[in-house]
Each structure stands twice: as C-alpha cells, then as structure tokens.
Amino acid sequence: MDTASSSFRAAERIGRIKPSPSTAAAARVRELKAEGRRILDLTVGEPDFDTPDHIKRAAIAAIEAGETKYTPVNGTPLLREAIRGSLLRTHGIEYSDAEITVGGGGKQVIFLALMATVDAGDEVLVPAPYWVSYPDMVRANEGTPVIVPTSVETGYKLTPATLEAAITERTSWVILNSPGNPSGAVYTAEELGALAEVLRRHPRVSVLSDEIYSEISYTGSAALSLAAVAPDLRHRVLVVSGVSKSYAMTGWRLGYAAGDPALVRAINTLQSQTSSCPSSISQAAAAAALSGPQDFIAETVPVYAERRDAAVAGISAIEGLDPLVPDGAFYLYVDCAGLIGRRTEEGDTLADDQDVTLYLLDRAGVAVIQGSAYGQSPFFRISFATDLETIRAAIDAIADAVGALR
Ligand code: PMP
Numbered sequence: 001m002d003t004a005s006s007s008f009r010a011a012e013r014i015g016r017i018k019p020s021p022s023t024a025a026a027a028r029v030r031e032l033k034a035e036g037r038r039i040l041d042l043t044v045g046e047p048d049f050d051t052p053d054h055i056k057r058a059a060i061a062a063i064e065a066g067e068t069k070y071t072p073v074n075g076t077p078l079l080r081e082a083i084r085g086s087l088l089r090t091h092g093i094e095y096s097d098a099e100i101t102v103g104g105g106g107k108q109v110i111f112l113a114l115m116a117t118v119d120a121g122d123e124v125l126v127p128a129p130y131w132v133s134y135p136d137m138v139r140a141n142e143g144t145p146v147i148v149p150t151s152v153e154t155g156y157k158l159t160p161a162t163l164e165a166a167i168t169e170r171t172s173w174v175i176l177n178s179p180g181n182p183s184g185a186v187y188t189a190e191e192l193g194a195l196a197e198v199l200r201r202h203p204r205v206s207v208l209s210d211e212i213y214s215e216i217s218y219t220g221s222a223a224l225s226l227a228a229v230a231p232d233l234r235h236r237v238l239v240v241s242g243v244s245k246s247y248a249m250t251g252w253r254l255g256y257a258a259g260d261p262a263l264v265r266a267i268n269t270l271q272s273q274t275s276s277c278p279s280s281i282s283q284a285a286a287a288a289a290l291s292g293p294q295d296f297i298a299e300t301v302p303v304y305a306e307r308r309d310a311a312v313a314g315i316s317a318i319e320g321l322d323p324l325v326p327d328g329a330f331y332l333y334v335d336c337a338g339l340i341g342r343r344t345e346e347g348d349t350l351a352d353d354q355d356v357t358l359y360l361l362d363r364a365g366v367a368v369i370q371g372s373a374y375g376q377s378p379f380f381r382i383s384f385a386t387d388l389e390t391i392r393a394a395i396d397a398i399a400d401a402v403g404a405l406r
C-alpha cells in the first residue's frame with residue numbers, strides 16, 4: 001500500500017524501539033546473495049547443525065498421538081518435569097513445578113518477565129556489550145534501560161563496584177548473561193559470589209540470568225548460575241534458558257524460566273492472554289531434548305571449540321584487530337579500534353565500527369555485526385556457528401581487506 005495514503009498510526013511504544021539489528025543484518029545478507037554476490041556470513045546467531053533425530057522423532061510421535069491441542073499455559077507436565085530435571089543436572093537446584101514456566105523462546109519469556117514486573121521509570125541494569133534485545137524490551141515495557149559499560153580489563157563482565165554504583169532506588173532488575181552474547185564471557189563462581197555480596201545489600205533488585213548458552217561452554221562444564229552459587233538469592237534470580245542453542249532448535253521456538261512462584265504466576269497470566277501456550281509439538285520435542293541423551297552437546301561443543309580456536313588465531317594475527325577469547329557461546333567479539341581513522345583504497349575514512357562492517361561486507365564479502373548494535377564501539381561480532389571452511393575463507397578475506405587499508 002502507498003504509505004502516503006495509509007492511516008496507520010503506531011503506538012508510542014513502537015517509536016521507542018527498533019527492529020533487532022541482527023535480523024536486519026541477516027536481511028541485508030539475503031539481499032546481497034539474491035543479487036548474486038558470494039557472501040561469507042558470520043552474522044548468524046544460531047547453530048549450523050540440524051536438530052538431533054531423536055528430538056525430531058519425539059515431535060513426529062506427538063503429532064501422530066494427537067498432541068495437537070492447547071496445553072497448560074505453563075507447559076505440559078512432561079516438559080516441566082524435563083526442565084526441572086535439566087536444571088537439577090546442570091545447576092544442582094531442585095525447582096518445584098510452580099517455579100517453572102515456558103514460552104515461545106527464551107526471548108518471549110524475557111519479554112513477559114519484564115512486562116510482568118517493570119513499571120514506567122523502573123530501571124533495568126544492562127551491562128554492555130549486551131544482547132541487542134534487552135534495552136528495547138525494557139523500553140517497550142516503559143522501563144528505563146541503564147547501560148553499564150564493562151571493559152576488556154574485566155573480560156567484559158560486571159564487577160561488584162560497577163554494579164553497586166549503578167543501583168538506585170528505581171532499580172528493579174540487573175540482567176546477567178553468561179555465557180554472554182556478543183562477548184562469550186563466562187562468569188566464574190568467585191565473580192558471581194562477589195556480585196551476590198552486593199545484591200544482598202539491595203533486596204529490591206532482582207536478577208534476570210539469561211543462560212541460553214550455558215551448555216556451550218569451553219571451561220569444561222556448563223556455565224555457572226548465580227542461583228546455584230548464591231542459593232540464598234534463588235528467589236530473586238529468574239533463570240531463563242531454552243533449547244534453541246544447545247540443541248540446535250532455534251526454529252522450534254521453545255524457552256523456559258525458573259524463579260519465584262509469584263513471578264512465574266504473573267508471567268503465566270500474560271502468557272494466557274498472549275499466546276496461550278507455546279506449540280504443543282515443540283513442547284514434546286523440547287521434553288525429549290532436555291530429558292533424553294545429551295550426546296549432541298558433548299559432540300558439538302568440541303566442534304565449536306575448534307572453530308573458536310581457528311577464529312581467535314586468525315583474527316589475532318590481523319594487525320588492528322584484537323579479539324577476546326570467548327569462554328562460551330559461539331561468538332568472537334573483536335576490538336577494531338586499530339582500524340578507525342584508516343583509509344580505504346577509494347579514499348574513504350573508516351570513522352566508526354559501522355564503517356568497518358560495511359567495508360568488510362563490500363570489500364571482503366564478509367558479513368559481521370557492528371559493536372554499536374551491542375552498545376559498545378568500536379567493535380564487531382563474528383559468529384563461528386558456521387563451518388571451518390567458511391571461517392577460514394572469511395578470515396583470509398578480512399586480512400586481505402585490512403591489508404589494503406592505508
Ligand atoms: N538470549 C540471548 C543472549 C540470545 O543470544 C538469544 C538468541 N539470539 C536469546 C536469548 C533468545 O533465544 P530464543 O528466543 O531462541 O530461546
């Protein structure tokens with residue numbers, strides 16, 4: 001329809017937010033590919049593996065058994081049981097049924113948790129670099145995202161001092177994301193323990209612990225949760241996770257959360273008025289993923305680790321680029337300050353990380369996402385959830401493009 005004649009009027013909240021930059025980057029890559037250009041795509045935030053067969057079979061069995069109807073708002077009993085079993089296995093925490101809820105992806109669960117708790121003007125602490133969606137989800141729910149910068153000195157992790165300094169009487173949540181997107185940073189038990197000390201002094205502050213990448217960890221075990229490290233704070237920690245990343249199930253749209261039963265009830269109320277419940281079929285698949293054999297994780301983490309090592313070695317060797325070695329997730333977060341101010345063969349100056357990513361896309365045919373999307377510049381994020389061949393070819397092309405700068 002011709003926009004000039006449209007009577008569409010967006011709500012004020014739409015003006016406060018923007019579409020996810022990673023989705024936008026993916027669209028740009030699709031466009032260039034459609035034009036016939038060969039693009040090495042390092043933007044994707046999802047595993048390149050297929051969903052394991054036993055999980056698919058559980059979904060097919062559910063369809064054939066007629067499990068094709070609405071389920072309880074907080075998920076099928078089978079799925080809730082599988083989630084509890086998984087949290088016991090990874091965190092050593094015994095959650096009750098009333099502490100568990102499910103949704104259409106971790107993303108939806110986080111959104112509903114904020115919607116259920118944030119009033120106009122409430123502050124939500126978001127350590128930067130952050131997953132692109134947090135600030136906009138807070139804004140969409142009329143809260144105020146308070147960006148708390150971190151630096152390479154602390155491995156892009158929040159410290160007790162920065163946390164303490166950022167808390168005000170309006171603070172309702174602090175978001176912790178370990179392993180982190182885009183940094184790959186994983187909080188140690190000591191670091192979580194030190195943050196817990198601060199949180200004990202501020203009983204009104206809750207913690208949204210986004211653990212969607214917890215199993216994709218290169219430290220030898222699943223990433224730790226604040227809820228496990230500080231059991232006394234358990235009711236103030238909402239653990240959010242899902243099957244998207246660990247089990248290569250991004251398209252199934254199934255996430256979950258564990259926390260205070262009153263908060264879980266509030267999330268369920270919103271869920272009952274939005275989607276009613278996630279897909280019954282995806283729930284059956286997720287139950288199989290969480291309670292079935294865990295070989296897929298044991299097999300894929302070493303594959304990611306090999307790619308990580310190749311990406312770190314390749315990028316570190318390029319003058320002007322400085323990556324943080326990630327302890328988890330499948331991203332490499334690269335400081336590109338060394339390229340800012342340099343000139344392309346055409347005589348254009350790279351003024352910021354947006355210029356750097358556009359240059360890499362045009363000159364090298366490599367798609368990455370600029371740090372400004374994650375609230376920190378000048379950086380870019382490489383996803384290594386793609387095959388080694390593509391990673392190696394992309395690094396060669398980046399090295400070549402950087403080498404051509406003056
Ligand atoms: N948290 C983080 C940090 C993520 O990177 C993602 C996916 N990009 C999610 C949550 C949401 O994942 P999903 O909705 O697929 O469960």
